[in-house]
Amino acid sequence: MGMRVQPGVIGCTIRPAIASRDRSLEEMIYDTVQLALADAAISIDDIDGIVVAANDQFDGRSISVMMASGPVGGVDRDIMSTPSASEHAFILGALRVATGQFRTQLVVSWSPTEVSSMSEAQRLGADPYFHRALPLDELSAHALQASAIEHVQPNARAAATAVAEKNRAHGRLAWPDPPLQPAAGPLRWPIMPTMTSAPVTGSVAMVLAASDFVAERGVRDVAWLRGMGWATEPSFLGDRDLATAPALAAAARQAYEAAGIADAATAFDLVEVTDATPYAELLAYEALSLCPRPEWAARTADGSFARGGRVPVNLSGGVLTWNPVFCTGLIRIAEVANQIRGRAGAHQVANARSGLAHAGSGFAMQYQSAIVLAKEARP
Amino acid sequence: MSSDRVGIIGIGQSEFRSHRDDASYPELVREGVVRAMQDAGLDFDAIQAVVYSLSPDAMVGIGNAERLGVDAVGARNKPFLRINNGGATGISAVAAAYYHVASGMFDVVLTAGADKIGECGDSQTVLNKIWDPSYERPLPLGTINMLAMSAVRYMDRYGMTQEDMARVTVKNRRHAALNPKAHLRRIVTIDDVLESRIISWPIKLLDCCPQSSGGAAMVLASEQFIRDNHLDAVWITGVGHSAETYWMGDRMGNNPTAEHADAYALGRSFEKSYRMAGITDPERQVHVAELYAPFSNTEFHSIDAARLVAHRGESVARLRDGEFEIGGRIPVNPSGGTLCTNAIAVTAMARVAEVALQVWGRAGDHQVNGARLGIASGNGGDHQIFGTMVIEA
Numbered sequence: 001m002g003m004r005v006q007p008g009v010i011g012c013t014i015r016p017a018i019a020s021r022d023r024s025l026e027e028m029i030y031d032t033v034q035l036a037l038a039d040a041a042i043s044i045d046d047i048d049g050i051v052v053a054a055n056d057q058f059d060g061r062s063i064s065v066m067m068a069s070g071p072v073g074g075v076d077r078d079i080m081s082t083p084s085a086s087e088h089a090f091i092l093g094a095l096r097v098a099t100g101q102f103r104t105q106l107v108v109s110w111s112p113t114e115v116s117s118m119s120e121a122q123r124l125g126a127d128p129y130f131h132r133a134l135p136l137d138e139l140s141a142h143a144l145q146a147s148a149i150e151h152v153q154p155n156a157r158a159a160a161t162a163v164a165e166k167n168r169a170h171g172r173l174a175w176p177d178p179p180l181q182p183a184a185g186p187l188r189w190p191i192m193p194t195m196t197s198a199p200v201t202g203s204v205a206m207v208l209a210a211s212d213f214v215a216e217r218g219v220r221d222v223a224w225l226r227g228m229g230w231a232t233e234p235s236f237l238g239d240r241d242l243a244t245a246p247a248l249a250a251a252a253r254q255a256y257e258a259a260g261i262a263d264a265a266t267a268f269d270l271v272e273v274t275d276a277t278p279y280a281e282l283l284a285y286e287a288l289s290l291c292p293r294p295e296w297a298a299r300t301a302d303g304s305f306a307r308g309g310r311v312p313v314n315l316s317g318g319v320l321t322w323n324p325v326f327c328t329g330l331i332r333i334a335e336v337a338n339q340i341r342g343r344a345g346a347h348q349v350a351n352a353r354s355g356l357a358h359a360g361s362g363f364a365m366q367y368q369s370a371i372v373l374a375k376e377a378r379p
Numbered sequence: 380m381s382s383d384r385v386g387i388i389g390i391g392q393s394e395f396r397s398h399r400d401d402a403s404y405p406e407l408v409r410e411g412v413v414r415a416m417q418d419a420g421l422d423f424d425a426i427q428a429v430v431y432s433l434s435p436d437a438m439v440g441i442g443n444a445e446r447l448g449v450d451a452v453g454a455r456n457k458p459f460l461r462i463n464n465g466g467a468t469g470i471s472a473v474a475a476a477y478y479h480v481a482s483g484m485f486d487v488v489l490t491a492g493a494d495k496i497g498e499c500g501d502s503q504t505v506l507n508k509i510w511d512p513s514y515e516r517p518l519p520l521g522t523i524n525m526l527a528m529s530a531v532r533y534m535d536r537y538g539m540t541q542e543d544m545a546r547v548t549v550k551n552r553r554h555a556a557l558n559p560k561a562h563l564r565r566i567v568t569i570d571d572v573l574e575s576r577i578i579s580w581p582i583k584l585l586d587c588c589p590q591s592s593g594g595a596a597m598v599l600a601s602e603q604f605i606r607d608n609h610l611d612a613v614w615i616t617g618v619g620h621s622a623e624t625y626w627m628g629d630r631m632g633n634n635p636t637a638e639h640a641d642a643y644a645l646g647r648s649f650e651k652s653y654r655m656a657g658i659t660d661p662e663r664q665v666h667v668a669e670l671y672a673p674f675s676n677t678e679f680h681s682i683d684a685a686r687l688v689a690h691r692g693e694s695v696a697r698l699r700d701g702e703f704e705i706g707g708r709i710p711v712n713p714s715g716g717t718l719c720t721n722a723i724a725v726t727a728m729a730r731v732a733e734v735a736l737q738v739w740g741r742a743g744d745h746q747v748n749g750a751r752l753g754i755a756s757g758n759g760g761d762h763q764i765f766g767t768m769v770i771e772a
Contacts, residue, residue, distance in 0.1 A: 004483040062435040062508040066760040084461035098482035125442035232459040
């Protein structure tokens with residue numbers, strides 16, 4: 001089924017690494033929202049509804065949306081909150097515009113690093129009886145997934161290494177001086193220091209608008225939502241085949257069907273995937289029908305997914321370059337929107353007309369989403 | 380008749396008690412889900428997406444505890460996301476499910492959740508963590524003293540007495556005695572309430588909701604699906620949310636943005652829901668109300684905000700007259716309400732579910748005769764984020 005009203009992205013702000021300590025979290029969120037509104041050339045008075053996404057454990061609060069309602073402009077406004085994933089805020093915001101009951105939505109997510117141990121905060125999300133005691137954090141879960149992939153796919157490590165090198169090269173162009181993971185040796189075997197990056201504080205905001213609002217305001221730079229899909233894996237890692245990504249495949253099917261995409265490998269001018277590790281990026285190639293796994297090694301070696309290649313993937317440098325943990329998924333969507341809108345900055349790809357964003361989160365990417373954005377509204 | 384309406388086709392509520400040692404957290408979620416699916420007469424293949432209803436993780440003691448509920452709600456490889464609007468979560472989750480269907484993308488969506496508040500130790504310790512860590516947590520603030528401050532201001536402005544607060548408890552306990560799902564069902568007297576120990580003046584023990592454990596679920600569907608499959612349904616005709624400032628100090632003192640005695644944003648949310656449903660005179664058009672009121676005093680400003688009375692504060696006199704009893708002019712919380720059952724993750728969902736059962740004519744012993752249009756509300760945060768709905772037969 002299609003959306004009743006087509007949403008488009010008319011404003012974005014990505015603040016992938018915020019080092020300043022002279023602004024509180026509330027002020028940081030306020031700054032981000034104001035930049036997104038300015039990018040959309042509208043004011044908060046034009047916003048009909050707001051969806052925020054944050055993680056209580058990272059924020060150190062029981063209901064994160066409470067503190068944020070003021071900074072995002074939620075007072076006397078329709079505001080909802082989803083803590084499951086940052087990308088879910090985009091999805092809910094898009095659904096609300098698609099009903100025709102809202103003309104605009106502000107979507108905001110943030111991820112601070114003030115928690116004493118990100119790993120401990122993540123461990124709280126593990127089943128308390130079986131998994132928490134292992135101990136299991138997100139990097140451990142990603143490592144288990146990498147091991148599972150290596151077990152069934154020869155040359156996976158070489159392909160993963162090539163992916164990491166590609167994304168770091170992209171990152172050097174997109175952002176100056178990205179931080180490198182300081183640890184030496186495998187962080188969690190087989191994840192090497194070059195295959196991930198240290199958590200940083202970041203935030204992201206997007207403005208979505210209905211087609212009639214876009215027409216009325218004469219908005220020119222719009223990334224139209226052509227299709228979106230999202231799905232979840234079961235919670236227990238033991239119930240999953242970690243070498244596969246069936247939820248992402250399901251999400252991609254939803255998104256491609258809505259967008260009318262028959263051949264994903266040739267449909268997009270650029271793709272952003274959540275490369276929590278390069279193994280996650282490889283798995284996404286397959287689940288998104290960009291490249292079957294037997295071709296991983298060849299395609300990563302020949303630069304098919306590098307700048308100038310067949311389908312550039314993660315021109316932003318991806319999560320390997322900047323890792324504001326909780327909001328990396330929404331940042332992928334915002335990156336694609338910025339590319340379509342011609343506002344991606346140093347890493348802008350020429351003539352981007354169609355893009356795909358993959359957002360994944362949770363232990364070994366439990367939550368998976370696929371978002372198709374395009375320069376043209378739907379036919 | 381519009382073909383764009385969204386209907387409720389299945390409702391399930393578990394048994395609510397202080398402890399549910401017989402069910403793990405996912406099993407408790409499953410209990411409500413199975414009942415809702417049986418009520419809808421569908422199997423899980425029909426469910427196209429799931430909205431998970433869970434408020435603070437800390438109540439369950441697991442971060443992102445919705446992940447553990449994925450299989451309990453049958454969401455594997457399906458669209459799934461969670462809502463957390465604090466105490467409003469349940470009605471916000473129904474609203475999110477509504478938006479799924481109303482967007483045109485889905486025909487059938489399940490929303491479900493559960494909470495084990497009775498097993499979290501002390502919910503007030505968890506709820507203290509909703510406040511600013513530097514200024515407000517050390518006071519210490521909890522949701523009880525937060526709303527005790529509202530009660531004091533309401534007394535000052537509108538003449539509410541401790542006896543009036545007790546009357547709310549007496550009414551709702553009498554209603555809950557008719558509702559087999561309710562947690563606190565023992566009938567009490569005004570003297571029982573007045574003689575119960577003070578928790579945070581003027582709120583006494585029997586002015587407080589319990590800490591409940593239980594689950595709930597609802598199945599929503601498009602009008603086209605309901606017609607094509609010849610299903611019975613009631614309809615969500617109004618949906619709204621609105622929020623107040625996080626800072627309670629800005630709701631008190633001189634020229635507050637929203638007075639803490641009242642429920643300003645709840646009123647704004649009802650305005651939106653009423654406008655959407657075409658309700659211009661709620662005093663005459665609303666037949667039944669389930670209003671989220673975890674402490675007896677908050678039922679008054681909720682009735683005011685829903686405009687079931689002509690002006691703010693009139694709810695006190697009208698309640699004395701018995702207008703909000705089953706059999707009265709507009710029964711409020713005929714299920715016993717939040718005051719008798721509060722499993723926070725699904726409490727506001729239960730408000731929607733109970734109103735739906737009322738306008739469906741399926742509420743059992745606490746049925747309000749002739750109810751065809753009802754309203755529901757949920758409150759979250761520090762009396763800050765409000766969701767409302769209008770449900771019609």
